[in-house]
Amino acid sequence: MVQNKRFIYASEFKGNIKPENFKLLHEELPALKNGEILCRATYLSVDPYMRAYGSMISTGETMVGSQIAVVVESKHKDYPVSTNVFAYFGWRLYTICNPECVNTGLNITGKLEAIPDFEGLPLSYALGALGMTGNTAYFGFLEICNPQPIETVVVSAAAGAVGSHVGQIAKIKGCKVIGIAGSEEKIKYLKEELKFDEAINYKTQDIRKELSKIAPLGIDCYFDNVGGEISSDVISLMRLNGRISACGSISNHMV
Numbered sequence: 001m002v003q004n005k006r007f008i009y010a011s012e013f014k015g016n017i018k019p020e021n022f023k024l025l026h027e028e029l030p031a032l033k034n035g036e037i038l039c040r041a042t043y044l045s046v047d048p049y050m051r052a053y054g055s056m057i058s059t060g061e062t063m064v065g066s067q068i069a070v071v072v073e074s075k076h077k078d079y080p081v082s083t084n085v086f087a088y089f090g091w092r093l094y095t096i097c098n099p100e101c102v103n104t105g106l107n108i109t110g111k112l113e114a115i116p117d118f119e120g121l122p123l124s125y126a127l128g129a130l131g132m133t134g135n136t137a138y139f140g141f142l143e144i145c146n147p148q149p150i151e152t153v154v155v156s157a158a159a160g161a162v163g164s165h166v167g168q169i170a171k172i173k174g175c176k177v178i179g180i181a182g183s184e185e186k187i188k189y190l191k192e193e194l195k196f197d198e199a200i201n202y203k204t205q206d207i208r209k210e211l212s213k214i215a216p217l218g219i220d221c222y223f224d225n226v227g228g229e230i231s232s233d234v235i236s237l238m239r240l241n242g243r244i245s246a247c248g249s250i251s252n253h254m255v
Helices: 049-055 123-127 132-145 161-172 184-193 207-214 228-235
Strands: 002-009 022-029 037-044 067-074 084-088 094-097 109-114 152-156 176-181 198-201 219-224 238-246
Touching: 037 084, 037 123, 067 094, 067 123, 084 123, 123 132, 132 161, 132 219, 132 238, 152 161, 152 228, 161 176, 161 219, 176 184, 176 207, 184 198, 198 207, 207 228, 219 228, 228 238
Parallel strands: 152 176, 152 219, 176 198, 219 238
Antiparallel strands: 002 022, 037 067, 037 094, 067 084, 084 109
8 A cells, every 4th residue: 555645725824824724644545446547746836826726625625736746556558657747636745546537536637648758858847847837938928928029028026937937038039128036146046047138126126216227218018927016116117009918916925
C-alpha cells in the first residue's frame, strides 16, 4: 500500500494566508483498479488564483492546484510507468486516477494530459513558460494589447510569473518596456536579467511622477496584474486608443 500526504483546506482565508488555513493529512491509498494509474507529484504550482478558490471548495477538501506528476504504477495501456502528466491533482503527493474520468471523487478537475517531449527543456516549464502563466502572458498581452514596435508598455507585478513573461514578449515585439515591482532586488532582476528598459519600485517611488518622466508622451499598453492605486496611476497616463489587459488584482487579494 502507498502512504500518501495531502493538504486539505482547513479554514476560510481571511487577510494573510496562515498555516492554520491548511492541514496535512497522512493516508493509505487502495490498490489500483483496471484502467487506473498511480501518479507521484514531481512539481506543484502555487498561484494567486488559488485564493479565490477558497470560496468554492468545502472545508476538508484537497487544496486545489495544478501538478506535474509521473506515473509510477499503471493499469492503463495508454499511460505506462514513467509517463509524465499534467493535471489538477491539487496539493498531494500521490494520486490515483482513471484518465478517462474527469472526476474520480478525489477532487480532480480538468483533463489529465500526457506531457510531450520538451527536447531538453526542463519539465517544470509545463507549469511555467509552457503552461498557464506563459499562456496567460502570451495570449493576454498579444491578443488584448496588440503591441506595435516602439510603443510604450507598462507591466505591473513585473517580476512575477506572468509579468516577467509579458515584459520579455514586449521586448521581442520591439516595445519600450517599463516594469513595476516592490523591491530593489526585483528592480535589478527586471533591468539586468530580463532587460526591461526601465523599472519602478512602487514602495519607494512615486509611480505617476516616474512614469511621466520615463514616458512623457503617455502609455500605449498596460498589462495589469494588481489593480488598486498602482493601476489608477498608470491608467491616468494612458494615451488615446491605449489598450489595457486586466489580468489580475493581487493588491486586493488580502481583503
